[in-house]
Amino acid sequence: MQTLYASKGSESDNIKTYENFLLKSLDSMYDLFLAQLALLAEVHKKSKDRLEKSQKKFLATQEEKNPNAKFVNNEVLELLNSNEALQAHLEDQKENPWYLDFEYIDVIFKAILESDIYKDYMSTKTSTFKEDKNFVIDIFTEIIAPNDKLYDYFEDKRITWLDDLPVVNTSILKLFKKVKVSSEGKFFTPKLFKDLEDRDFGVDLLKKTILNQGTFSDEIALKTKNWDAERITQIDTLLMQMAICEFQKFPSIPIKVTINEYLEIAKEYSTPKSSNFINGILDKIIKEYTAEGKLNKIGRGLL
Template sequence: MLNRRHIRIKVMQSMYAFKGTESDDLSKDEKFLLHSLDSMYDLYLLILALLTELHKKSKNYNEKLQKKLVKSDSDKNPNTKFQENQLLQLISSNRMLQEHITKHKLNYWDLDFEYVDIIFKEILNSDLYETYSGDPESSFKKDKSFIIDLYTTIIAPNEKLYDYFEDKKLTWIDDLPVVNTALLKVLRKLKLASPETILLPDLYKDEEDREFAKDLFKKTLLNSSKFSDEISAKTTNWDSERLASLDGVLLKMALCEFQKFPSIPYKVTINEYLEVAKEYSTPKSSKFINGILDKIVKEYQSKNIHQKSGRGLM
């Protein structure tokens, strides 16, 4: 689920929030970083819990229609395609998934049911739902396509849901794009015969990625002063405010990768931090960061220090 860029973003956020010194015990701050990364999985589970609640809502909605004292023809024979959607049934009946949701105490929608109601009403009023419910043919392929379209066009862009996630946990806003991509990837792979574990992908690609997060955080902090001096020496018109800003954090992290991670190419490191700077820092930051990192790499190469190892490495 996690990619290296998102790991870098999480480390950047933890670095920026860090208020200690290089000599401090970093165990608490490392724990905060890992918790922030782990919370992404909670967001993933929470969204699947929302799909479960929408499925449940469709059943309750049809039952209420049939209990009305004065029924229209449509009330007497409600459309049940949504509640019979095979993909939603797989999610709702996935025992392992539901146990994870309960274990992580993510049954938020029981109390925050109004958000389920808001999204359900949007679904019922959508052209997408009208087309789907009016289609006389049913298949797992069509059911899956409908839910994927529903998620991308109605659920994911919902502003009230976006605000809800932000209120629950501020860092979830940065996590949403990655989680949305991961969720859609899982749904597209889902088949009727898929094992229950398919809905529970690993947070990290491998243990190496988790260690990368910890090492990048610790090694950047432990060498912060050294990196600051090295960065300052590369410009005669140094703006001290930039070093204390997010730009300074990104530069230190880049230097850490240059020096402490020999298997990561210079080009990969530079490109990654330029993209992060474009998204999180000022409009001029990427140009500023690129200029300094380019000077540093050229110096390393001329002095034949901090060489990279492996195929295709610069």
């Protein structure tokens, strides 16, 4: 959708350029995923450094000499920092922005220390793995994900990261919910694509939509004669074009899956009434295709 929006309705000019933009954007989303994990890892390192420095004070208090090391010893954060596959990625400064923008580590660390989540967690000196996991999930959900300064930082850092943030944050939460004591190897560095077919689908959808935008637009126009064209948002038009492309060019994708997917995207990116509008238009198109025998879906349950 982002790439089609950038193409500005061009059917064939520079299609390779838009394909490269799409693939670069997808790779950039993985960079954001690594950046968020790196942020947690750096915050944990800062907690260790802070604890060690307080213990070495010349006039350290008894509490500073024997501090509560529960945060430092958090088993999930220890797994994160000791994961070799993740660290191999983060050793490259290009994939870990916090080497240069370390002040954001301080912002998040301070926010954690001042939170009730941290105070409740640190009210005891020991915890189970499950408690450690829940603490990490809570600070990510309540402190890191909604942080306005991080939000502004990501917006300035890369043009596509702001739209990628909800997807990436959801993926990270799912990852932490699945983490186990035995999680190692590439657990924290999952593949961006399930397989090459998964990657190629996005490219094929982009190409086939761009190459047929004129035809798809004509179909939409026939179903929206009673609508003022200027009142139909560009996003709604693009989503309907992509849906029609899946109806016509991707026989293995069930109709219901296509419709549900684009309605969800509309709810996230378009107007409050867009999902109902899109649903109505797509429903008319499906009924017409069915009556004329144009649906070439294969496999059971695809209608």
